[in-house]
Amino acid sequence: MTDPRFPDSSSAAITGEEAHVAHNYHPLPVVVAEGDGSWVTDVEGKRYLDLLSAYSALNFGHRHPTLVAAVTEQLGRITLTSRAFHNDRLGAFAEALAELAGKDMVLPMNTGAEAVETGIKVARAWAYRVKGVAEGRAKIIVASGNFHGRTTTIVGFSDDPQARDGFGPFAPGFEIVPYGDAAALAAAIDDDTAAVLLEPIQGEAGVVIPPEGYLRAVRDACTAANVLFIADEIQSGLGRVGTTFACEREGVVPDLYLLGKALGGGILPVSAVVGDREVLGVIHPGEHGSTFGGNPLAAAVGLAVVDLLATGDLQRRALALGDHLRSRLETLVGAGVTAIRVAGLWAGVDIDPARGTGREVAEKLLAQGVLVKDTHGQTIRMAPPLVIRATEIDWAVAQLRLALTD
Template identity: 60%
Template sequence: MAITSSVPGSVATDSLTHIELTEDFAAHNYHPLRVVISHGEGAWVTDVEGRRYLDCLAGYSALNFGHGHPRLLARAHEQLDRLTLTSRAFYNDQLGPFSRDLADLTGKEMILPMNTGAEAVETAIKVARKWGYLVKGVPENQANIIAMEGNFHGRTTTIVSFSTDSVATAGYAPYTPGFRLVPFGDMAALEAAIDHSTVAVLLEPIQGESGVIIPPEGYLQQVRSLCNRTEVLMVADEIQSGLARTGRTFACDHEDVVPDVYILGKALGGGLYPVSAIAADGDILSVITPGTHGSTFGGNPLAAAIGREVVAMLAEGEFQARAQTLGEVLATGLEPLIGDGIDDVRSRGLWAGVDINPDLTTGRHFCEELMKRGILAKEAHGQTVRLAPPLVATVEDLDLLLEAFRDAVASLS
């Protein structure tokens, strides 16, 4: 496997130039690993010095289909030559077919397209509140939404208002009211938090940023049942967990649960373009009327064309099957390391959270060790290393990942 340098921890001159430029002129809202990527193909990327790495982050699941998937590139190039933007002031010939196909994939009647995942979450919050006032009859200004401790739904002002991550929230008060937090997976706490003014339960079926935290078996079914009984919308943020990552089209599918609202993003743009959306039935999305919500770029022809091709690829089922099969290879290879530098492994499909024993090293340092061995991954909350290779990865790619993992553990032990 390629390593980043012949001298551990050093960075080549060309990389240093790009790193210094970025550090000098771009705000420091990220803490990247010291690798400068210039090319990508499939599950692999190449840095400015020509060294190759297996991408095991995949843009936080935005690159489920890998870097530069030929079908997506072809569709994007075709649309680029025709039409890219009209704004929603006019109809375009791509939005209707995309909306129909995504509605069919989700089993919902309508979609509302946006751009980024955070925008889609904000859209779901607005829709849930307005539905609560117009349909449920919640008194004005009293709607509350229940979210989960450990959540990650984005970093807008409203979203960080119900985050439990002090790094994401500190310094941004006053916070937006109307949210209640309960422990993820705790049904008793959730039921106790619901009252007559509750309009929605907002949750990730699997908490990705927290370290691929999987709820207790049957939890999603219980949430679905509780929402039915209390006339509360179940809103599932499937931005990272959806679109084949977990071995099913949606993570909710593992419990045969259909939420009232899906929140989608990341992989919906195929790693080429920001595309997000919420999907729901007409009795929910009909509360949105002209002028009450919008986006200049939301539903633009280029986004819709790419998104429609993504939906077509998902409809074939290949990527769901690959995630399931490759995920079994990954889990089988990681689990023997538990107790030997690794405290725990949580996986669902081709998505794993690996807890590094703090006596061994930090999650950040472990990712740096993986990078020396040609593997790019990212830590979460200190000790967890998240693994989410593109779904186009091969068994041989995963063998390289597992070899690097074992070697890094051995070298630090």
Template identity: 70%
Template sequence: MTAPARTHTTTAGIIRAEEPVLAHNYHPLPVVLAHGEGTWVEDVEGRRYLDMLAGYSALNFGHRHPALIEAAHRQLDRLTLTSRAFHHDRLAAFAASLAELTGLDTVLPMNTGAEAVESAVKVARKWAYDVKGVPEDRATIVVAADNFHGRTTTIVGFSTDPVARTGFGPFAPGFRVVPYNDLAAMEAAVDETTAAVLIEPIQGEAGVIIPDEGYLTGVRELTRRAGALFLADEIQSGLGRTGRTLAVEHERVLPDVLLLGKALGGGIVPVSAVVARREVLGVLHPGEHGSTFGGNPLAAAVGSAVVDLLATGEFQRRAAELGVVLRDGLTELVGRGVTGFRARGLWAGVDVDPALGTGREIGERLLAEGVLVKDTHGSTIRLAPPLTITADELRWALAALERVLT
């Protein structure tokens, strides 16, 4: 039996205490955070850091946004969980406001992003059998290479990342992988068995990969012609991150199904949702799908407060305006340690000259400068600060990046 962990107060002591009792499924930077406010966090020894990751976009509104904390506190004093065996007084308002925000009709509330994706896969298959008339057990879903939709066995089964996939088979059939940003390849993969096309409008984990203008419009037209559903995974790209409420809005595209998560919980509770046309989610009947915590009162209260913040348009405008500052700053670093970058709104994938270090090493150097980022493949780092960041804070972070590169 594992002995109880002793209480530790230093960074090194806390990290050592984790080693024997935590699964090693993450490799965090060597910092132990204890407090957060807005765009800043503080470690257990009192050092402050500018958060340029924002929980992979789960903290779009910063740490402990007052409106979200107030909504959570208010609901904690009333009711936190009923399960879906009973109705509660917060769910209808949350679903209605989220449907209105996205321009769709119906909401299936879940908890994590992976749950939302799994739910959408089930719904797409059920729709294919009940509505499109695909023979039972023959439905296919077309996905893109270099995708990241979650960590369940179904999802990693259609990943092309060997680290995510290797050692976890056998995998579920029914998925066809095509190159991202390649409409011709997608069209060749779509046939009468195709239930849906599932893509990220911008691929986050792959390094903030932005498709060519017209790609999303092409996917929408292709799925409409083929009588298939368009499933857009906006779990990272949605809810203000790119300067619009949804990344698909940059091409004025409305998919049949939206997958939302991360920022929907305000960085307080896990909240995700499948939002779709009524006739799509209408294929589900009682008992066919569910979640004990999905749509719980606390989640609905916080989710409603998140939608209220987005309904003003303030955060979308901030992301668009400050995105110019981010792009301009990164442009100045190209050829000076940065070999290239991709940015939309307050979201960027930055490719660093491999001669200067891996993405992990750059992250460690930025940590010493008081800036938190996360690496992805090779020598690429991701920047996704809270949408509450100021222009001065953004320039300060870019100056730190310049120092560690030059």
């Protein structure tokens, strides 16, 4: 049945997209037209429980009323000024975000990849201007299995052939060490090391959680060697794992937070680098910028996001519901699932190859009204909105059980 509000059927909409949009994604065959909370509706009126949340960009669900109201109000005033002028929303947003992170300053950008690129520039400038590294020699240590974006600089230090192969030559100045191996990381630090750039939990890799104590050891190694610790919290931050930032799980504070995705409330691309004045203060006028970065519309939704998180209610909810999700997923281990990894409302579920690939299971779940995404062949990721109900989690896991036995 075709929804009369949408003249194209699902198949027609997919055909049009395939014909005119570059094939840099391989989407599941569903055409989403509406969203509300944890649910979306396709063009033919079928509803789906969204367990992807746009890779954590929709931590607060689809069309959260507080966020929609903030954007709607701002749309009636002004949307863009560029940073050539001040605007009346950026200061309040930056102050609130800095306070949430326990830092001094914010450098606003748009996408997560832009935040990572900005963090790299800041780290190099700090190395030359503060640490005293010789010009052109600054090194940044990254981890195997990393995913920090898809710009040419970033894929140059990826070890994923699909992200990297065919896009060189790449920028020098990066060294890859095994993720979760604090001793290897400490051994790689030398006098030219500007920073260590890590995901506290690796999302694209399949929600890979490092060993207990790893982040503390990284923090200690960076402090001892006068090296910046940069935490890419673009997917893991802003409530996803039951704390405001994933680093809090080990009581660790990095020198720079890289934030994005949920910072825009699932409405706009909003990202930021957040740090103290001694680090972010190395950037001077004209050295870095963005026409849209810090625009008043983005600042309005970003401020509303920070206000939602300031009470801690959503973080506590994610922690409690994450325990609930873990308990339900554990019943599937040995019954079509080989392993699970859960941090708050974020889960990586490894599918037994005898039951199919991650993509095949995701397609079965799609037919049953549940949206997830596969990664690295045998893994599906779950990142439901923080507003999801326990009963909805129960239903989703029941659908996964059916998909594994079908």
